[in-house]
Amino acid sequence: MRKLFLFIVITFAFSCHKNSPQPTAGGTVGALNFKITNKFNGKNLVLNQKYITAQGDSFYIINFKYYISNIEFMNLDNGAFYAAPNSYYLVDASNPASATLEVTNIPPGDYNQFAFSIGVDDVRNHTGAQTGALDATVNADMFWSWSAGYKFLVLEGYFLSAPGSYSPFLFHIGSDDNFKNLNFSSYSSKGWNTDINIQAGKTSEVDANFNIDSIFVGINLDSAYNDNIQGGGGATIIANNYTNMPQLTNISNP
Amino acid sequence: MRFCLTIVIVLLVTVNCRQKKNHIPAHFPLPVTTIISVTDKEAQLGELLFYEPALSGNSKLSCASCHNPLLAFSDSLSLSIGARGEKTFRNTPSLANLAWNSTFFRDGGVSDLETQVIGSVTSPREMNERFFNIINKLNSKEGYKNKFMEVYGSDSITGQRIIHAIAAFERTLISANSVYDNYLTDKRPLTVLQSKGLSVFEQKCAVCHAGVLFTDNNFHNTGLDTVFPPMKQFDAPELGRARVTRKIEDVGKYRTPSLRNLSLTAPYMHDGRFASIEEVLNHYSSGVNKSCYTDSLLMKNGVIGIRLTENDKRELLSFLQTLTDSSFVGL
Numbered sequence A: 001m002r003k004l005f006l007f008i009v010i011t012f013a014f015s016c017h018k019n020s021p022q023p024t025a026g027g028t029v030g031a032l033n034f035k036i037t038n039k040f041n042g043k044n045l046v047l048n049q050k051y052i053t054a055q056g057d058s059f060y061i062i063n064f065k066y067y068i069s070n071i072e073f074m075n076l077d078n079g080a081f082y083a084a085p086n087s088y089y090l091v092d093a094s095n096p097a098s099a100t101l102e103v104t105n106i107p108p109g110d111y112n113q114f115a116f117s118i119g120v121d122d123v124r125n126h127t128g129a130q131t132g133a134l135d136a137t138v139n140a141d142m143f144w145s146w147s148a149g150y151k152f153l154v155l156e157g158y159f160l161s162a163p164g165s166y167s168p169f170l171f172h173i174g175s176d177d178n179f180k181n182l183n184f185s186s187y188s189s190k191g192w193n194t195d196i197n198i199q200a201g202k203t204s205e206v207d208a209n210f211n212i213d214s215i216f217v218g219i220n221l222d223s224a225y226n227d228n229i230q231g232g233g234g235a236t237i238i239a240n241n242y243t244n245m246p247q248l249t250n251i252s253n254p
Numbered sequence B: 001m002r003f004c005l006t007i008v009i010v011l012l013v014t015v016n017c018r019q020k021k022n023h024i025p026a027h028f029p030l031p032v033t034t035i036i037s038v039t040d041k042e043a044q045l046g047e048l049l050f051y052e053p054a055l056s057g058n059s060k061l062s063c064a065s066c067h068n069p070l071l072a073f074s075d076s077l078s079l080s081i082g083a084r085g086e087k088t089f090r091n092t093p094s095l096a097n098l099a100w101n102s103t104f105f106r107d108g109g110v111s112d113l114e115t116q117v118i119g120s121v122t123s124p125r126e127m128n129e130r131f132f133n134i135i136n137k138l139n140s141k142e143g144y145k146n147k148f149m150e151v152y153g154s155d156s157i158t159g160q161r162i163i164h165a166i167a168a169f170e171r172t173l174i175s176a177n178s179v180y181d182n183y184l185t186d187k188r189p190l191t192v193l194q195s196k197g198l199s200v201f202e203q204k205c206a207v208c209h210a211g212v213l214f215t216d217n218n219f220h221n222t223g224l225d226t227v228f229p230p231m232k233q234f235d236a237p238e239l240g241r242a243r244v245t246r247k248i249e250d251v252g253k254y255r256t257p258s259l260r261n262l263s264l265t266a267p268y269m270h271d272g273r274f275a276s277i278e279e280v281l282n283h284y285s286s287g288v289n290k291s292c293y294t295d296s297l298l299m300k301n302g303v304i305g306i307r308l309t310e311n312d313k314r315e316l317l318s319f320l321q322t323l324t325d326s327s328f329v330g331l
Helices: A002-017 A212-216 A232-242 B004-020 B039-052 B111-122 B131-139 B144-152 B157-173 B179-185 B192-204 B279-285 B310-321
Strands: A031-042 A057-075 A080-081 A088-092 A098-104 A109-111 A112-118 A151-162 A165-174 A178-187 A195-198 A203-211 A246-254
Touching: A031 A057, A031 A195, A031 B144, A057 A098, A098 B192, A151 A232, A165 A232, A165 B039, A178 A246, A195 A203, A203 A212, B039 B144, B039 B157, B111 B131, B111 B157, B131 B144, B144 B157, B192 B310, B279 B310
Parallel strands: A031 A203
Antiparallel strands: A031 A098, A057 A080, A057 A088, A057 A112, A057 A151, A109 A195, A112 A178, A151 A165, A203 A246
16 A cells, blocks of 8 residues: 555655756767858858859848758668758858758768758747757747748848849748758769768767858849749749758868 | 645645646647646746836836736737837737637747737837837846745846746636636527537638637638738738748738637727628628638638528627626626
8 A cells, every 4th residue: 555655655756847958978989060151152151241142143141041851871781871850050141150060869870871951840840949059039030920830031231122122032941842941962963972970988070161142043122022932933942942952061080 | 644745745746746747628629838827937937027118218107008807818909009100010819718719810930929928018119119228128127036046046036037937927827717618618508599600600700710728829811801912011011921931922911810709809800900790791791802812711612601591690799698708897
């Protein structure tokens, strides 16, 4: 009988506890910094600086942010695979520190494929109120509050709409169709020559340029609806365009 | 000794069970989300925040400004006036039995109450405030830090905590004590007119206004309009549910609202276009517009709308009055 009571007391004691954080295995795992540099026309992006798109539109950017998520490491030869849990990062052009994505707890080894996504996967896109980079009370401008869902990429600025006159434009791209998974492998032409080598207790680095020129391919800012793209065909074009934005430039192993 | 221990344990278990009790009305289905007790500290903090004008950009509007408890948490306006003085896009919905809702907002844009709070607080047409500012304002007000400490074990005021507290409070708003509820639970008889109204309701309205919650939790185009904006207008409110789903078949659809406390929540429809229940009944009886989006439930055997005789309407009106829960609005 006493055992039963003890059991009940223990059960209730546990039911009242909040989840305690999982301990991290120190020393047996490695880390990686994924460093992104936003570029336009081969040069580092400067907000509020005038540029010209391939279509000939003169414009400048005042706000540029995007979500990178679901970072994964694979070895296509031996099948090793690591998917970083809860890897959601908001890269904000006005905050240089946000462009270094820190991934921890990676099992040591060589990886010849590196994958990440632009956007937020459909599970987390519709989960509702969340924390971290997905906290919509902090990053309210990356969230359609009337329609729970993240803006995967926000690009806002002004374009020359008439001689001497600039008008605002904005691209807010989200929705599950526009969530894009990207793979980079030493096996593919878009990839690299060295494997990513993760060592216990050390930090490796992958560098990438994100070429914003790609976003504007096929988008004339001056035509109807293109100054305000938040869905539909325009968003599909831009989402396909942003898959061409990342270019891996360097891998530094410890 | 053993006896004392037993008593202590029984007490512990009793208290624990009482705190965990969901207060779900016996004649209701299981809610979608857990409801905490109204006496829970988080719900009490949420209630305080619900009436807190610091949540708005002009520090004058609280949630209760539009969700007035005396009107079953609605207001009497077609469209409410936000903190910037602009009209909202939608008629303020009444709040009751929210833990049974699987979607929120008239077009079902969000699927949890916490996110709904974010939407209404940050929308420029509604409360027009940033959480960053709210946190600053609450930090400088007397008492809030202590209250957050009591509930969350640290006095840090965060956006996450604010939205969770308000949502917890909103889920405690349960309306289940109307004349109709008493008829269901205690077999307290309805009047003859009310009973007749109930049978008209069951035949003609209950497909959408289903069950004790009086909603199918679904979306319908009820033939209010015939002209809609093009889908290319991404966030045009008149697209209704299609604004959320981007599907052409959802154009002009809105969530079936519950009819509980209907007599207190005028005006009606997503844009508050009808001032009285009579006008709503007239719409369904003879005012439904046919467009390619109008719900097929409203077109049977080549007849558009739900034909109601004057007697039907009189009986329905009588029945719909039985859904008013006077204890819910403190009458």
